Amino acid sequence: MTASSTRRTTAAQSRIAAVGAIAVAGALLLTGCGDQTEDKDSGGSDSASTSSAPLADQLPKAVRDKGVIKVGSDIAYAPVEFKDDSGKTVGIDPDLADAMGKQLGVKFEFENGTFDTLLTGLRSKRYDIAMSAMTDTKDRQEGIDADTGKKVGEGVDFIDYFTAGVSIYTKQGDDQGIKTWEDLCGKKVVVQRNTVSNDLAKAQAKECPSGKKLSIEAFDNDQQAQTRLRAGGADAGSSDFPVAAYAAKTSGGGKDFEVVGEQVEAAPYGIAVAKSNTELSKALQAALDAIIKSGEYDKIIAKWGVEAGAVKEATLNGGK
Template identity: 55%
Template sequence: MTASTTRRSTAAQTGTRRTSKAAAVAAIAVAGSLLLTSCGDQTESGKKDKDSGAVKSSAPLFSKLPADIQKAGVIKVGTDATYAPMEFKQGNDIVGVDPDIAKALSKQLGVEFEFTSGTFDTLLGALPTGRYNVIMSSMSDTKARQEGLDDKGKKTGTGVDFVDYFTASTGILVKKGNPQGIKSLDDLCGKKIAVQRGTTYETAAKELAAKCEKDGKGKLTVESFPTDAEAQTRVKSGGAVADLNDSPVAAYIAKTAGGGNDFEAIANKSDAGYFGIAVDKKNTQLRDAIKEALDAIIADGTYKAALDKWGAGDGAITKAVINGGS
C-alpha cells in the first residue's frame, strides 16, 4: 500500500470511501443525520453585535476568515462520528482528536466549529452545496480527491483542497492472540479480510488481492461492510482474519474493545500518509486561514496536547501543509 491508502481516503471528491454520488443525493442522506456540536471552552469565539447581528472577535486570526463565516460565527464541519479516537459520539457530543483540534483552532479563529455527523461516503458530496464549510473526518489527502477523480480516474467534481494536520499508517486489526500469526499485509494473502465500504482500505484491499494472486500467494477475499464496527464484528467472530484501519484507530480499538481482550493491532508504518481538513477549492481564504491557525496551535502546544489526550501523539506533524497527499 502507498501513503494514499490511509483510512478514510476515497479516490474522488464525491466519494469512494465514498462512492460517487450527486450532491443532491448526498444532501438528502445527510439531512437525516444527527447534528452534534463539539463542546468545550469557546472563550475566544466571537459574540454577535446586538444592532448589526455580525460577530465580533478579538481572536488573532478572526480577520483572516471570509466575511460570511465572520458574520455567522460558525464553521460548519461534516464528519462521520464513528471512528474513535478520532471522532465519535459521547452522549450528545462529538468528541475525539478532531473535535479537540477544532477547539484549539477555534481560539485562534474566533468562531465555533459545529460538527454534524453523517455517513462518511456522503460528506464530500455535500461540501459544494454549502451544507458544510469543511470536512474533518480522518480523511486522507489524495491527489485523486484533490482533482475530483473517482477510483477509475473519471472526473466527478472540481476537487477539494486539504489542510493536512495529521499522519497515519495502515493498522491491521486481528483477534486477540493473533491466531493466524499476521505480521504484515503480505501475510493476508490466501485469507479473508473485512473493511469498511468506500474507504481507501477497500480499494487498497482489492489491489492487495490482485497482487497476492499475481505473486501466486493465494486468493485474498475482501468483504466490505457499511461501517467499521461491522467489519470488527466479522473479525471477532472469526469470519475474517483482519480488519484494515488507520493505525491510531486500530490501536484504540485493540486497547478498548472488550476491555482490551478482543483484538490486537499491527501497525504498517511504512505507508504513513496525511489526514486533511477538506475545503472547497473555491474557498481559498478559508483554507489559508485554517492553515495559519493550525500552524499557530502547533507552535503554542495546544495541537500536540489534543493528540496526546487521545494517545495519538505519534501522528503529530510539525508544520501545516496544503495538499501534501499523493
C-alpha cells in the first residue's frame, strides 16, 4: 500500500511502468476478513533458536533476549497478508518473515492495525517494524505528509523486498471503457485511505475537466472498497496490482471483478524500521539478503505467483 503517508508512492510524480504480468496462483486461499483490532499472529518458526541461527548475533541484544519482533500490519490485503479460513495470518509477508526469522533466530509476531496507523505505532514503539505492502517513498523516509508537505515525524528506514505497481479494476463485464486514470473522469472510484491509489485518484480529480468530476470514496481497508464496488456503489476501484489481480481471481469465484489497463507507479515495498534502530535495520537487511542468496526467497515469491515483483538484493531506502 502507498501513502500521504502514502501506502505506495506519492501521486505528485507519475512514473508509468509495467511491472509485467503477475500471474496470481490459482491455489491461493480465499481472503478472510481481517478486522482492524489488535490481533497477534506469529509469522516466525516455533523452532527458531537464537543460539543456532546464523545471523542472531546481528540483532540488538534486547530483541535477541525477547526472541520476538513485533510487526505492525494491515492483515486484510491478500495475497500480501491476510487471514485464511482458520484465522491464521498468511501471505507473502508472513512467509518472508518466517524465513528471515529462521536466519535471525526470532519469531515475527504480526499485529493487525489499520494501514494509516502503522507508522504511528512504530513511532510509539508498539511495533518493532511495519511490514504491510508499504511502499518505500522519500516522504516516508523523511517523515513528510505528502498531502501537506509538512514534517509529521522523524521518518523511517526501509529494507526493500518486493516491487509492485497500482492497477484499476471494475466489475467484470462492465468496464465502461475505463482503461486509464483519465477515463475515471465523470466516474466514482473506491480506494483504501492513505494509499498510492488514493493519492493518484486525488491527483487525477484535479485534472478532470469541468462537468466530469471524479468522485472518490476512501475506506479503512481494501476489502471494504471491494464490497462497495461489488454492490454497485462505484464504477471502479484501485489497489496494488497483486491485490487487484488476486481479487479478480478469487472474489465471487472469479466472477466479480476484472483488472483493466496497465499498472502505474511501480515502486518498492519496504519493511519500515525506526531511524534510531539502525542495528535492527542492518540485521533485517542481512537476513533478507541471506534468503535471497539461498533461494528461499524465490520459492516464496513463486508460491504466491508474483515472480515479476521479485528483487535480487535487499536495498536500504531505494524508494524515490
